[in-house]
Amino acid sequence: MKVFRLAKAELNKLFQRPAIFLMAGFLVIALVLVSFFYNPTLRTDTRINYQGANTTEIHTQFQTEKASINSELSTLVDSINTLTYNLNNQTSKLSKLKNLIANAEGAFDNFHAELLKDSKNINNMRIKLEAYKTKILEIQTFLSTIETDIDFFITLSQLNTLKTFFERLNKDIPSNTTNYSVDNMIELGNFLALNRNFSDHVYPTINALKEMKLDATEVDKLVEKYYDNILLNDDSTLKLYENEIEDFYYSCIGSNEDEDMQVLNNMFSNYKSIVLMAKESLENSFTLLKVKDISNSALNGHVGFTSINKYELQETLTKNTYLLDNGKFDIEYANNFNFGSTAGFKTSAYDFTIFAMQILTIIIAVFCLFFGAGLIAGEQSGKTMKMLAIRPYTRNKIYLGKFLACIAFMLILLLISFIASFVVGSILYGLDLPSVLLIINANKAVVVHPMVVMLIYLASSILNLLFYISLALLLSVIFRSSTVAVLTSFIVYIVTILCNILMIKTSWFKFLPIAHLDIFKYFGGASSSGGFLTFNTIVDANLWLSLGYLLGIIIVFNLASMIVFKKRNIA
Amino acid sequence: MEKVLQVENLTKVYGSRTAVDNISFSVNNGEILGFLGANGAGKSTTMKMILGLTSITSGDVYICGKNIQTNFESAIQNVGGLIETPYLYPYLTGYGNLKFYASLYKGIKKSKILEVASIVGLSKRLSDKVRNYSLGMKQRLGIAQALLHDPKLLVLDEPTNGLDANGIKEIKMLLKRLTKERGTSILISSHILSTMESLCDRIAIIDNGRLIEIKTLNEIKQRYAQNGSTYVKVGTPNFAGKLIQEKFNIKVGICGNKVLFNASETDLAKIIVMLTQNKVPIFSAGEVDYSLEDMFLNIVGNHSNIS
Incomplete structure (x- = not known):
């Protein structure tokens, strides 16, 4: 097919560039450096080892x-x-909290009633006020235990709302009212009733709290x-x-x-x-x-x-x-596979390969971005595109041909790096790892040969890189500048890594495509670090969701690129 | 049989500016058609539209009967193009560049690449990297890549850009040979009039996006010969002009220190004698040979608008 012919021609062109040797050199040096600095944290052996004479x-x-x-x-x-018993018999902490609040409210009502009596007795007022303050303190004590021992649902902001309110309330009630006159008391009572009443400030929050079921x-x-x-x-x-x-x-x-x-x-x-x-x-x-x-x-x-x-x-x-x-x-x-920087009880070629590939994939990504951007934006600015556009290829075919060349280039680099890493790993650390327990999408357990895990990792890297390539090509077509395309794609790459390190947990994060770039995390565990460079945080998603989203975005990017490219006036 | 190139009502509008305004023309088989016009007249834009590099606002382009908008791949198969300076891959050799473009077509063999290289005279330098080529060599390689697939039509936009006199001459000879030996039709644009003069069968004059006229060179010359095909170059043109008008009863035109009129050879001899008798210094006399430059400036001058 024509598209393949163009892709093949582009690849041939690429491998005649002297820069190719630079790339190869980079990868070799990177692999050597990785081999030197690879220092996996081995698992601590917690097996029982009683000592004795017999x-x-x-x-x-x-x-x-x-x-x-x-x-x-x-x-x-x-x-x-x-x-379970507490929850089903109304003795949960939420019930307790509600009771404390109800009691406090009652104490306030007592105090307020005392203020309204015809016979104003300052002593009684003081006593009732003190009783109220005691109840407030009880609530505050209870609130402080919630962080460590909880059996109902309360958000941090709800908890803070309550804490802040009762702090203020506590401050507003003096502990020593010996200097207070009846009028002072009445003034205080009115103030509290107006500005620190529970129905405005407490019950909205309390009623929104969810009991655990x-x-x-x-x-x-x-x-x-x-x-x-x-x-x-x-x-x-x-x-x-x-x-x-x-x-x-x-x-x-x-x-x-x-x-x-x-x-x-x-x-x-x-x-x-x-x-x-x-x-x-x-x-x-x-x-x-x-x-x-x-x-x-x-x-x-x-x-x-x-x-x-x-x-x-x-x-x-x-x-x-x-x-x-x-x-x-x-x-x-x-222990299901623990590849990467934290190995099993001892390291094997499989650990090493995944770790090495993580470093090498970054380098490969940069090369692919440059290649892709160069094919589109570079040719536009270098003006060789006009020599290409007058061949019997529709714009779509030209784009697809270049895209295929990128994919082929990526695959070649990945495979060579993978094989090289594996060979080095085998020599250095041996192939001694029997079957591996793989947990797929958190609900399927299967025993596989470690090479299967390697291949899944490879596939996930391919998809990951396809995303960045598609992004770079889209930016190339739109902005016609290699620099913009490569720089922006790389910034997205860095942002993705940062998000991983910061472990973003906001609710909207899961809608971004960068939350779904790493399929490997659905195989065997985010806890078993695929390494510090893959994106491990799982956010309300599953294998199929992420896979679909990722493939969808890749397709959308490329379709958009083709549409824009078709309309371009070349030269 | 359909013409190799048929352009109908071709228009290109950029925002509020009309770069190409309703141009229609055709190129006959085996013909060299020249586009002549000032910079910015719309020559390049028209050619880019013909090659599918720029989108067409309205109008149609047919190459060997195939519509370039609806049947691009088929149509473009018959065209080879070179727009302004060719940009080639500097890290490849001349051969490498040609091979790349050749590999995009089906069935172009190595022999073809060598043949094309020898047609443009680059056989000896094929294995040099293009970054070491001179401008002239790049230009020739640019033409070579347009010939790889034996197109019926060549569209060349300023192909002699930046070449020295020798280079220009070689290109001209090459193009003429192509037409004669292979029957290739050529659409060529330039603002260098001497090139066009010696090369083109017909000339289309473009100004401000419009096609002013399209005629053979002879036709253009004939028209302006109406002004007077004989001249005398004298020291006192006005006086001489009056004398000629009175004594020979013919209309004269003054152009600088040339007096122009229509007269036979014998009459010219008599006029010279008469002028000498009247003590008019005569510097030279003879047939007017209007250069394309004079005519071009004339035509464009008449039609130019300040837009």
Whole structure:
């Protein structure tokens, strides 16, 4: 097809430029530098490693610690049940707050009534005023506990509104009224009734607060799934595994072989791992249940929920559930891939490749931007476009040909960098990484070969770069200046990285295309850093949403470019 | 058979300014048509529209019968163009540049590229990088790239821009050869009149976006010959003019120190004798050979508007 012919010609032209050697040189130097400076933070080994002369000694240690291991889970269950009970029986904190406020209001009414009596008794007034102030202080104390221990929904701004109001109110009520006359008291009472009344300043906020809703049956199901089935029941996962441990122990009781003790220690670790996974699963699913009606970005404005990321919770939950269901308790296995700057227990070629690719992709991006902008804006300003526009190619075909050349150029650079990085990584760190547990879109767990993860990463990089290329071409067509196109695209790139570092959580952020550029984050976890350069923050989206948005934007950019380019008067 | 180029009511409006106003003309097969006009008259804009570089406000352009707006790829296949100075890729060789453009067409072989290079006289310098080319060489390479696909029509806008006399002469010979040997039609524009004079079969005069007239060179010359095809260059033109008018009863025109009139050779001899007898100094006498310059300035002078 004609478009391919043009693309091929453009590529041939490119590879005759001396600048190509500069590019290659840059990439080689970058790869060498990365190899030198790569220093991954390895995971701390939290596996159990009891020391002892023989298996009996370490087994005893385990027995003594078993109870405290299990209590991690049972303590959680208690607090969950308590909370659920409180919520469903009107003893939640919100009810308590409302009561305190109602009491305070009552205290004020008493005081005000005292002021209106025919027989003005200054002492009684003082007493009632003091009672009122006490109630205010109670409310203030209660408000300060809300940050750490919450069971209803209140936004930061709502909390601050209340706090500010009661602070002011507290200031307005003097603690010492010995110098006050009756008239002073009446004046104070009127002032408070007019400017510090609850119906204007407190109830609007209080009435807007949302009670947490917990369906007790749902909670029971969760407890059953992650506590009863795992810890409590006679045929529970933990009990069965305990039997395994005992069986093995009795087969090598009293042995002082290092091998036997190692296996036993591993089994202890797995035991602990089961409890911890169950605990994390229960915690996460309970939290998800609490906040199921609120979007992530809305949630982050609420007290006590500012650092919650529903996607991450769901992802960990899926991972743990899979591991528990499939009897894979090995803590080493339990960590889904941890590529990039934080590796697993030891580094492998796969870690290194992803890390190296992140650096190299920035360089490749810049090259692609320059190439693309040069093909369009450069030819316009260099006036070679007029020699091209009089060939038997419609404007659309000319544009598409150049776009294809950009894509091909990007793919070539990416593949070469990828292969080179992988080869270097294999030499330096070896290929020793067995299967990897991949969590896709937070709800699907699958075991794959690490190379599959690499390929997914590659695909995500391609899409990412396609966005920037399309942007650069659009800017090239509109502004006809290579400098504008490359500079602006690069600024967008930097802004994206900054947003990642700052972890923007505003509610409108998810509508911007730059929030959806990195597809890789939907595979295996934002928490497992894909690295500091990919865009990890998940914002109220899922794999399909982001993918659709990204592809859509790319198509829109290119269509716009074609439309503008068609209308251009060349020369 | 349809004409190689047919332009009908071509108009280009930029905002409030009409750069090209309702131009219609055609180019016959094997003909060299010249566009003559001052800078900014609309020559380039017209040619850019013909090549599809600039959008057409209204009107049609047909190349070998194909409409350039509705059937671009088909139409443009028959045209080769060079607008002003060719801009080529400096980091490629002459051959590399030609190869690039050749690869955009189907089936242009290496032999063709070498052939085209030899037609423009660049065979020896093909493997040099274009950034080392002189202006003349770039111009020739520019023409070469227009010939790659054997077009029936060449559209050349100021192709002799920046060339020295030798360069201009070579281009002229090249173009004439193309027409004679391959029957290529050429639409060429310039504001250098001597070039046009020796090259073109017909000349179209463009001024302020309008086509003033389109005639062969001879036709133009004939028209102005009506002013008088004989002249004497004298020291006292007015006096001499009066004498000639009285004694020979013919109309005269004065142009500087030239006295112009229509007379046969014998009459001219008699006039010279008469003038000498009257002590009029005579510097020279003979047939008027109007240069295109005189005619051009005349035509444009008559039609120019201050817009």
